[in-house]
Amino acid sequence: xxxxxxxxxxxxxxxxxxxxxxxxxxxxxxxxxxxxxxxxxxxxxxxxxxxxxxxxxxxxxxxxxxxxxxxxxxxxxxxxxxxxxxxxxxxxxxxxxxxxxxxxxxxxxxxxxxxxxxxxxxxxxxxxxxxxxxxxxxxxxxxxxxxxxxxxxxxxxxxxxxxxxxxxxxxxxxxxxxxxxxxxxxxxxxxxxxxxxxxxxxxxxxxxxxxxxxxxxxxxxxxxxxxxxxxxxxxxxxxxxxxxxxxxxxxxxxxxxxxxxxxxxxxxxxxxxx
Amino acid sequence: xxxxxxxxxxxxxxxxxxxxxxxxxxxxxxxxxxxxxxxxxxxxxxxxxxxxxxxxxxxxxxxxxxxxxxxxxxxxxxxxxxxxxxxxxxxxxxxxxxxxxxxxxxxxxxxxxxxxxxxxxxxxxxxxxxxxxxxxxxxxxxxxxxxxxxxxxxxxxxxxxxxxxxxxxxxxxxxxxxxxxxxxxxxxxxxxxxxxxxxxxxxxxxxxxxxxxxxxxxxxxxxxxxxxxxxxxxxxxxxxxxxxxxxxxxxxxxxxxxxxxxxxxxxxxxxxxxxxxxxxxxxxxxxxxxxxxxxxxxxxxxxxxxxxxxxxxxxxxxxxxxxxxxxxxxxxxxxxxxxxxxxxxxxxxxxxxxxxxxxxxxxxx
Numbered sequence: 001x002x003x004x005x006x007x008x009x010x011x012x013x014x015x016x017x018x019x020x021x022x023x024x025x026x027x028x029x030x031x032x033x034x035x036x037x038x039x040x041x042x043x044x045x046x047x048x049x050x051x052x053x054x055x056x057x058x059x060x061x062x063x064x065x066x067x068x069x070x071x072x073x074x075x076x077x078x079x080x081x082x083x084x085x086x087x088x089x090x091x092x093x094x095x096x097x098x099x100x101x102x103x104x105x106x107x108x109x110x111x112x113x114x115x116x117x118x119x120x121x122x123x124x125x126x127x128x129x130x131x132x133x134x135x136x137x138x139x140x141x142x143x144x145x146x147x148x149x150x151x152x153x154x155x156x157x158x159x160x161x162x163x164x165x166x167x168x169x170x171x172x173x174x175x176x177x178x179x180x181x182x183x184x185x186x187x188x189x190x191x192x193x194x195x196x197x198x199x200x201x202x203x204x205x206x207x208x209x210x211x212x213x214x215x216x217x218x219x220x221x222x223x224x225x226x227x228x229x230x231x232x233x234x235x236x237x238x239x240x241x242x243x244x245x246x247x248x249x250x251x252x253x254x255x256x257x258x259x260x261x262x263x264x265x266x267x268x269x270x271x272x273x274x
Numbered sequence: 275x276x277x278x279x280x281x282x283x284x285x286x287x288x289x290x291x292x293x294x295x296x297x298x299x300x301x302x303x304x305x306x307x308x309x310x311x312x313x314x315x316x317x318x319x320x321x322x323x324x325x326x327x328x329x330x331x332x333x334x335x336x337x338x339x340x341x342x343x344x345x346x347x348x349x350x351x352x353x354x355x356x357x358x359x360x361x362x363x364x365x366x367x368x369x370x371x372x373x374x375x376x377x378x379x380x381x382x383x384x385x386x387x388x389x390x391x392x393x394x395x396x397x398x399x400x401x402x403x404x405x406x407x408x409x410x411x412x413x414x415x416x417x418x419x420x421x422x423x424x425x426x427x428x429x430x431x432x433x434x435x436x437x438x439x440x441x442x443x444x445x446x447x448x449x450x451x452x453x454x455x456x457x458x459x460x461x462x463x464x465x466x467x468x469x470x471x472x473x474x475x476x477x478x479x480x481x482x483x484x485x486x487x488x489x490x491x492x493x494x495x496x497x498x499x500x501x502x503x504x505x506x507x508x509x510x511x512x513x514x515x516x517x518x519x520x521x522x523x524x525x526x527x528x529x530x531x532x533x534x535x536x537x538x539x540x541x542x543x544x545x546x547x548x549x550x551x552x553x554x555x556x557x558x559x560x561x562x563x564x565x566x567x568x569x570x571x572x573x574x575x576x577x578x579x580x581x582x583x584x585x586x587x588x589x590x591x592x593x594x595x596x597x598x599x600x601x602x603x604x605x606x607x608x609x610x611x612x613x614x615x616x617x618x619x620x621x622x623x624x625x626x627x628x629x630x631x632x633x634x635x636x637x638x639x
Contacts, residue, residue: 045535047528047575047599048599048636052579052582072519072520073519073520073524073528073636074528106512108510108513124513126512126513136515140516140517143518143519143520212509215507215508216507217507217509217510
């Protein structure tokens with residue numbers, strides 16, 4: 001067990017020798033240098049009502065946003081509410097288009113963000129310059145942060161460590177299937193989806209994939225789709241009657257707020273949530 | 275097709291929310307400064323069409339049109355102050371007040387330009403900015419004695435200074451050293467007032483605003499390591515931006531907002547509005563002359579955020595219930611004027627016209 005843990009950590013460090021590690025370090029330096037001259041970037045002026053509530057501190061956890069399925073339109077919301085969000089550039093590929101005057105090359109950046117504890121996001125952005133693509137992809141990744149449900153393989157001892165059930169996700173021709181694994185198995189997956197699963201905070205899982213996994217863009221998106229589905233799977237813990245609660249908009253206005261059109265569910269407190 | 279867009283950025287707060295300025299001032303909130311005392315505006319125009327309460331001023335924009343030689347032209351955006359009427363578009367009203375053209379030619383109002391804060395379409399805005407950054411000392415009877423007296427009195431305006439500390443303005447809030455007169459009518463509801471200065475929008479568009487040297491190093495490193503990778507990411511094509519909660523239109527809207535995060539309104543006479551959602555109703559035609567309407571300016575969400583922050587948190591405060599992303603204002607493309615003056619060149623003849631307003635809301639579903 002101990003050497004497996006060490007192996008996982010070592011592999012993560014080893015993988016990082018590529019541009020991933022360099023990218024993270026460089027990006028930190030670049031961000032620090034960029035903040036100096038433009039102080040206005042620090043102050044976030046919220047655009048949406050939800051942003052205003054988050055800035056005032058009325059909403060403390062991102063789970064309250066997920067509970068009411070409120071669309072998150074500003075990436076600063078996620079930055080404020082989810083502490084410890086790390087990002088990593090998975091790949092930057094050139095994408096070419098044939099024009100009369102030759103080829104036009106743009107760069108496509110894949111960025112995964114996550115806190116390693118149940119929240120993960122994936123962003124894909126095409127732009128003419130690499131830096132723009134990376135910046136845009138980080139923003140899109142933060143906008144698409146989703147919760148990941150973790151469960152147990154067998155005995156419910158300790159914190160949840162694996163997916164709660166067998167789930168499968170699909171994008172293009174690639175399907176990824178995740179199967180619960182006993183503690184200590186580690187993430188048994190190809191290098192690319194393994195990164196996404198590490199950011200999600202899943203410790204042990206068996207995966208199986210099908211389709212043209214050479215198209216790694218689809219492979220990554222299929223893994224992300226699979227993670228999104230973990231909370232969509234109805235298990236007996238959710239059989240109890242739901243107690244509907246007010247959306248934050250209704251809660252924080254003194255007068256009648258806008259009626260919400262969808263279901264408002266209260267998540268049952270359960271031990272599978274970390 | 276690069277049209278110039280002028281942004282209204284927040285300037286200093288007013289020392290007193292009810293203080294009077296002149297009709298050349300561009301400001302948010304406060305009391306509307308009509309050009310003459312007797313405007314001939316029917317009282318129903320200044321009342322909410324839904325509940326009948328008096329409307330309060332959201333924005334007063336001095337908007338001369340240089341191409342048509344109209345210098346005296348102001349746009350007033352009014353809203354009902356009750357929170358229940360807030361979400362409904364009928365509670366908003368836009369009035370365009372301008373001097374009729376036949377009177378303009380006899381007067382020749384060129385010397386009044388020195389005080390104007392509006393965005394002329396052709397002139398250079400830098401000098402306007404310099405004038406606007408000075409706190410509002412554009413009274414003709416300004417003198418040093420009044421300044422000294424007012425500076426002593428400024429120390430006693432403690433309640434207003436607390437509000438200024440809460441404001442998130444780019445400029446340090448500057449207290450007006452000259453005390454202004456109070457507005458005559460105390461029954462009009464009033465929103466917190468601050469003044470506006472203009473800036474031209476520098477938007478790189480599809481290109482970036484320049485990359486630093488460290489970014490260039492990163493580019494090279496990525497392209498080098500890309501060749502070392504054992505896997506090839508194949509078959510990638512261009513992909514449009516996609517997020518779970520936001521569509522492409524909103525992402526583009528947010529990108530332009532992030533370039534100038536404090537913009538309170540955008541002004542572009544006859545230009546294209548910046549949409550936040552894809553659906554937009556037809557603005558229709560002018561009520562007076564029947565000519566088509568075109569876009570002139572739009573209010574942006576930081577404005578409602580600033581007003582919300584300046585409020586005292588009471589439940590009766592309208593901006594706290596606003597959820598719009600942007601309010602787009604369309605005006606008559608011919609700038610028609612109601613000729614009710616009868617051609618008399620001596621009297622000042624101001625035409626008031628009601629214009630169209632379209633609200634783009636933040637949809638939760």
